[in-house]
Amino acid sequence: MAxxxxxxxxKVRDAMDSAVNDLGAPSVVVQVRDENGTWFGSAGLADTVTGARRVPGEQLHTGSxxxxxxAATVLRLEAEGRLGIEDTVDHWLPGAMAENGYDGTKVTIRHLLSNTSGLFSTGMAVEAQRRYSIRSAFAEHRFDVHRPEDALKLALSQPPVHRPGEAFWYSNGGFAFAAAIVEKVTGNSFESEVDRTVVRPLGLAHTFARHREETGYRGRHPRAYSKVFLKEGVRPEDVTPDNWPSMMEDPDLAPLDTTEFNSSWGWGAANVVAPLDELIVFFDAMITGSLLPADQHRRMWTTVSTEGAHWLANTRYGLGLYELTLSNGLKLRGGTGQSVGTCTFVMGTTDGRHTLAVHTNNDWLSFPVLxxxxxxxxxxSGFSLDL
Structure with a gap:
């Protein structure tokens, strides 16, 4: 492809060039849709070994x-009368959440999708950290296949951080439970239901939810590069909010190519692959309400505050996506997804007329680039961490 x-x-081109030349990002690609049509630009390399450039239509691991x-899949099932988002976990998965202080009779599907279930931050689970937070461990475990029951077990491996509905706390585990409920309700695989309810209705020919054994892509894609690892020999359970900077590996180490890996640990939370143009189509539908009926669209954008949750400042979270208020007061709606070696951002104005999509194939400079x-x-400006 040319x-x-x-x-x-x-200004956008200068920002991309600065991200590569000044910050040191391997590459950044931007796509914009507004009243003037579609704009595409890039800087840096899709592959630092071959020198391949970034091109439109690349498939991306979209992370979160x-x-x-x-959330869109669940809300489409609600619109079909198959479930209700106020249904409890126990209603569909009896006893599945009855351990380590959790109570599935009190946690609803809405709690799962809005990160208000009380589930802890699954990415901080010791077992996940042991497998993926150190280079040598990542190399050993990058192709591990996680079954749905593994994802649910990981989600419950630490006690609740608060009572259901009490506050926002970002957790991949809630979306694993949501995926399990989708399978229980429909009798079909979660991935096939994402395809039936979202991908095909929107005509997203190059978007898919990875099946459990998949480790890559189904089309052209950039390489992914990671430098966010603990030092060799560090025990993840010894890392604290105070000592973590001293526990990280030397930032001058060369990045690790993390392109191919199995993302089944993120079942329901981090396993969709899509190109930027189709991400724009999807989020435009989420912003304007063109996919979901009015009731479900309203539920998706009934937001909760994220303040005090050690997440992104100036945000409110809906169901599976969020609203960001920029420093000039402009409100954007969409989502951000960071995974090992990759970060994707898609957000648009609330009237659906101006949407920005960004991808960078690194995870150590992602938010400064965005x-x-x-x-x-x-x-x-938009991003800062609420710490």
Whole structure:
């Protein structure tokens, strides 16, 4: 495929060049849809070994953006009369949450999808950290296959952080339970239901939820590069909020190519693959309500505060996606997904007329890169961590 660049948007192009030349990102790619049509630009390399450039249509591992697809699937099932988001976990999965202080009779599907279930941050589970947070361990475990029951067990491996519905706390585990409920309700695989309820209705020919054994892509894609690892020999359980900087490996180490790996540990939360143009189509549908009936669209955007949850500042979370208020007061709606060596951002104005999609194939500079591009496109900064 020939390298394609759109003319104009010099501020965005400067931001991309700065992300690569000044910050050191391997690459960044941007796609914008507004009243003038579609704009595409890139900087850096899709593959630092071969020198391949970034091109439109590349498939991307979208990380936590997958949560929005899970929420849309559940809400479509509600619209079909198959379930209700106020149904409890126990209603569909009796006893599945009855351990380690959790009570499935009190946690609803809405709690799962809004990160208000009380489930702890699954990515911080000791077992997950032991497998993936150290280079040598990642190399050993990157192709491990996780069954649905493994994902549910991991989600319950630490006690609740609060009572159901009491507050927001970001947790992949809630979306694993949501995926399990989808399978119980329909009798079909979760991945096939994402395809039936979301992918096919929107005509997303190159979007799919990875099946459990899949480790890669079904089309052209950039390489992914990671440098966010603990030092060799560090025990993850010894890392604290105070000592973690001293526990990280030398930032001057070369990045690790993490392109092919099995993401089944993120079942329901981090396993959708899609190109930027189809991500824009999906999020435009989520923003404007063109996929979901009015009742379900309203539920999706009934948001809760994320303040004090050690997450992204200036945000409110809906069902699987969130609203971000920029420093100039502009509100955007969409999602962000970071995984090992990759970060994707798609957000648009609330009227659905202006949508920005960004991808960078690294995980150590991702949010500074995103903020540069957001400010260039919308004239205001967006991201900071609420710590």
């Amino acid at each position: 390298h394609v660049e759109s003319p104009g948007r010099q 953006i997958s949560k929005a697809y899970t 903020d540069k591009v957001i400010e260039a496109e919308f004239g205001a």
